[in-house]
Amino acid sequence: MPHPHLWPRLTVPVIALLLGTLVAAPTRADDGPSRADATDYSLTVHPDRTGPAISESMYGVFYEDINHAADGGLYAELVQNRSFEYDRADNAAYSPMTAWSETSVAGGTGTATTVDDGRRLNERNRRYLRLDLDGAGDRGAGFGVINSGYNQGLTLRKGKRYDFSVWARTDRPEGTSLTVGAATADGTALAAPLRVTARGDRWTKYTGTLTARTSAADGRLTVTAGGSGTVRLDMISLFPHDTYKGRANGLRKDLAEKTAALDPGFLRFPGGCLVNTGSHEAYEAPGWERKRSYQWKETIGPVEQRPVNANFWGYNQTYGLGYYEYFQFAEDIGAMALPVVPALVTGCGQNKATDDPEVLERHIQDTLDLIEFANGPARSTWGAKRAAMGHPAPFGLTHLEVGNEENLPDEFFARFTEFREAIEARYPDITVISNSGPDDSGATFDRAWQLNRDADVAMVDEHYYNSPQWFLENNARYDAYDRQGPKVFLGEYASLDNRFSNALAEAAYMTGLERNADVVELASYAPLLADTNDAQWRPDMIWFDNEKSWGSANYEVQKLFMNNVGDRVVPSTSSPTPATTEPITGAVGLSTWATSAAYDDVEVTAEDGTRLMGDDFSGGDAQWAKAAGRGSWAVQDGAYVQSDESAEDTLVTAGDTGWQNYDMKVEATKKSGKEGFLVAFGVKDTGNTYWWNLGGWGNTRSAVEKAVDGARQTMTEDTTTIETGRTYDIRIQVRGRQVTLFLDGERWGTFTDDKPAEPFRQVVTRDDATGELVVKVVNAQASDARTRIDLGAEPASRTARVTTLQAAPDAVNTADDRQVAPRKSTLRVDGRVLTHTFPAHSVTFLRIRE
Numbered sequence: 001m002p003h004p005h006l007w008p009r010l011t012v013p014v015i016a017l018l019l020g021t022l023v024a025a026p027t028r029a030d031d032g033p034s035r036a037d038a039t040d041y042s043l044t045v046h047p048d049r050t051g052p053a054i055s056e057s058m059y060g061v062f063y064e065d066i067n068h069a070a071d072g073g074l075y076a077e078l079v080q081n082r083s084f085e086y087d088r089a090d091n092a093a094y095s096p097m098t099a100w101s102e103t104s105v106a107g108g109t110g111t112a113t114t115v116d117d118g119r120r121l122n123e124r125n126r127r128y129l130r131l132d133l134d135g136a137g138d139r140g141a142g143f144g145v146i147n148s149g150y151n152q153g154l155t156l157r158k159g160k161r162y163d164f165s166v167w168a169r170t171d172r173p174e175g176t177s178l179t180v181g182a183a184t185a186d187g188t189a190l191a192a193p194l195r196v197t198a199r200g201d202r203w204t205k206y207t208g209t210l211t212a213r214t215s216a217a218d219g220r221l222t223v224t225a226g227g228s229g230t231v232r233l234d235m236i237s238l239f240p241h242d243t244y245k246g247r248a249n250g251l252r253k254d255l256a257e258k259t260a261a262l263d264p265g266f267l268r269f270p271g272g273c274l275v276n277t278g279s280h281e282a283y284e285a286p287g288w289e290r291k292r293s294y295q296w297k298e299t300i301g302p303v304e305q306r307p308v309n310a311n312f313w314g315y316n317q318t319y320g321l322g323y324y325e326y327f328q329f330a331e332d333i334g335a336m337a338l339p340v341v342p343a344l345v346t347g348c349g350q351n352k353a354t355d356d357p358e359v360l361e362r363h364i365q366d367t368l369d370l371i372e373f374a375n376g377p378a379r380s381t382w383g384a385k386r387a388a389m390g391h392p393a394p395f396g397l398t399h400l401e402v403g404n405e406e407n408l409p410d411e412f413f414a415r416f417t418e419f420r421e422a423i424e425a426r427y428p429d430i431t432v433i434s435n436s437g438p439d440d441s442g443a444t445f446d447r448a449w450q451l452n453r454d455a456d457v458a459m460v461d462e463h464y465y466n467s468p469q470w471f472l473e474n475n476a477r478y479d480a481y482d483r484q485g486p487k488v489f490l491g492e493y494a495s496l497d498n499r500f501s502n503a504l505a506e507a508a509y510m511t512g513l514e515r516n517a518d519v520v521e522l523a524s525y526a527p528l529l530a531d532t533n534d535a536q537w538r539p540d541m542i543w544f545d546n547e548k549s550w551g552s553a554n555y556e557v558q559k560l561f562m563n564n565v566g567d568r569v570v571p572s573t574s575s576p577t578p579a580t581t582e583p584i585t586g587a588v589g590l591s592t593w594a595t596s597a598a599y600d601d602v603e604v605t606a607e608d609g610t611r612l613m614g615d616d617f618s619g620g621d622a623q624w625a626k627a628a629g630r631g632s633w634a635v636q637d638g639a640y641v642q643s644d645e646s647a648e649d650t651l652v653t654a655g656d657t658g659w660q661n662y663d664m665k666v667e668a669t670k671k672s673g674k675e676g677f678l679v680a681f682g683v684k685d686t687g688n689t690y691w692w693n694l695g696g697w698g699n700t701r702s703a704v705e706k707a708v709d710g711a712r713q714t715m716t717e718d719t720t721t722i723e724t725g726r727t728y729d730i731r732i733q734v735r736g737r738q739v740t741l742f743l744d745g746e747r748w749g750t751f752t753d754d755k756p757a758e759p760f761r762q763v764v765t766r767d768d769a770t771g772e773l774v775v776k777v778v779n780a781q782a783s784d785a786r787t788r789i790d791l792g793a794e795p796a797s798r799t800a801r802v803t804t805l806q807a808a809p810d811a812v813n814t815a816d817d818r819q820v821a822p823r824k825s826t827l828r829v830d831g832r833v834l835t836h837t838f839p840a841h842s843v844t845f846l847r848i849r850e
Contacts, residue, residue, distance in 0.1 A: 566765025
């Protein structure tokens with residue numbers, strides 16, 4: 001995942017192509033009746049030509065434990081904080097008793113305390129619960145704890161079985177009776193109680209089954225102990241018996257099934273930012289580091305022996321879902337396993353390189369051991385551990401990625417090279433994947449790609465999260481990539497919201513991925529899962545709560561493509577959308593991000609020198625509108641000052657939204673804070689603007705960003721940083737669609753924003769198994785696309801199978817309203833040439849037998 005500046009949570013649909021870019025203009029066809037709301041196109045297929053083969057694994061899924069995707073999500077455990085290991089290191093609101101509270105039955109009394117001492121279950125599971133029982137109360141009295149589960153509670157379904165387990169020890173020679181129950185938040189029983197007797201003062205695992213009498217979403221699990229004395233408990237667990245594929249320590253069935261329904265070619269895991277952030281030390285004495293990078297050896301073996309960790313995304317991760325479970329899940333859904341290991345250079349805003357040779361050597365050896373765990377014979381050291389967990393046969397690992405979104409390309413690549421050399425020396429058949437940083441362009445991206453090309457790396461992982469406009473404009477991104485260079489793994493991408501307009505832009509872009517299948521071998525939308533009650537990132541492919549799950553509009557697009565990939569691209573051409581070019585138009589603005597800054601002597605002049613506005617703030621700030629409504633703006637000492645260091649995106653605007661072809665000048669001084677200045681131009685409103693972001697991203701670089709309906713994309717950038725207390729002279733020259741920028745009288749950069757945001761895209765593939773052409777057409781505009789299709793040869797069948805996704809641009813799928821869903825139909829094909837009208841805002845796949 002990229003830096004937080006690229007993490008907007010959008011609420012406005014992308015309906016039109018804004019900011020005066022190339023705008024589609026409907027035309028009339030000459031050979032048939034015309035409709036005012038239809039645009040005419042042609043699509044020609046060339047079945048006699050050979051396009052690139054498509055990898056069997058081209059489309060896959062990226063799984064990261066973000067948005068509570070593991071604990072409380074895909075990992076089916078219903079008990080939250082089952083081992084009492086929650087800690088402020090995970091989240092400032094956490095304690096070892098998070099999700100637990102004391103409870104009593106029939107007057108039972110006692111105390112419940114979490115303890116970290118020598119009587120613990122094991123060294124890695126350091127805390128346990130001690131119940132000191134007073135022996136008071138009536139017959140059947142008990143004292144213990146109640147767990148509230150995740151979100152509103154444990155979801156139990158009538159007639160379903162739930163597997164309970166607990167590790168316990170007691171100091172009472174005759175044993176301690178434990179009663180396990182399930183009830184709603186108001187105390188209504190959901191199942192007949194389970195009773196077990198803990199015996200002996202050594203840790204022993206006890207199990208049983210609860211069967212739900214009725215359904216509830218606010219369930220609570222209670223464990224009470226009778227009598228007197230002290231009983232110690234740990235790893236209190238409740239799993240649905242009906243997990244995916246019926247596996248113990250298994251996965252939530254509906255989430256796994258929705259993932260499997262995508263028919264993914266690969267499963268990239270376990271991240272993401274949680275792979276390469278935090279300490280690279282192991283979980284061991286004396287420090288017992290709680291904020292660690294994801295280290296695979298900690299996540300295998302018996303779950304009670306796996307340590308916990310602080311998740312980068314602000315909560316606890318239990319590692320109950322670990323590397324063995326990931327490999328098993330990949331196998332169960334027919335996907336290639338693609339693990340990611342840390343490269344010892346942190347990313348995701350941390351940007352630190354570990355220089356300890358011993359730590360690096362250990363991690364390299366751990367990676368070699370990982371390959372043995374996946375592929376080694378059952379008699380090998382790590383293969384034996386896999387076999388002991390229930391999988392004697394190798395998993396068949398073929399690809400492995402080192403690192404994730406490192407912003408220090410040279411430091412990363414030096415360490416990547418050591419990993420790569422060690423892996424290729426022992427396992428030459430493993431494809432070792434590198435990456436190009438967190439963005440689609442820029443200094444880090446360029447340097448990383450240079451290093452990868454020079455070293456003849458097999459595959460490079462690109463990540464980017466951009467506006468729908470960017471995806472419509474950049475369909476041809478991979479057309480110019482070197483066919484002899486490293487292959488591309490597009491490991492993370494999305495267009496920043498879950499509306500159908502976003503999914504349409506992604507669909508249009510995917511036609512370009514398939515057309516370039518000889519360069520782009522793997523691609524995965526990101527992220528996969530999100531708990532609607534507690535999400536750190538939006539958009540996501542599959543949303544869920546405790547009871548339900550649903551695929552987003554983006555999921556439906558991904559599923560349509562992933563279920564209809566084909567084996568080879570069939571070359572095809574189509575006519576473009578007629579377009580008109582309009583100049584960049586809009587007012588001007590000033591802003592800050594986590595910074596206090598002062599602005600003075602603003603001047604805007606037309607191309608002919610006519611003064612459009614000027615402000616030295618001697619008369620106040622009457623010309624400026626506080627458009628964003630954030631920050632603390634005031635005139636101080638003859639300058640316009642934003643003084644709130646904590647405020648982000650504090651845009652104020654001035655001038656006419658109809659301005660074109662002008663120069664803007666302003667003096668800017670950083671007073672304090674984390675970043676620099678934001679000087680805006682071409683301002684339509686707060687969500688549709690350009691701004692020059694000087695000293696952005698924690699004052700590590702500068703860029704011009706363009707926003708369309710709140711979603712930003714980078715137009716140009718460099719490594720400029722901003723000094724506190726220094727006054728900078730800024731000038732922005734706008735001419736048509738070209739912008740030139742000057743800093744302290746020196747030309748800083750220029751760009752021309754003239755890429756067409758083409759809304760009509762297509763690609764054709766051949767499905768060898770069915771003998772069909774798959775014609776894939778995206779129409780991401782408000783007008784129908786009446787299209788003359790020339791198949792290039794007579795079809796073998798007069799009927800085409802049609803699948804269509806069509807909805808309003810702002811349509812969003814929810815738990816109870818699936819606005820975006822595939823519609824099946826058939827189409828009569830009378831010969832080589834047919835005419836079909838693709839509806840506005842639609843994705844349509846035609847399957848036609850050759």
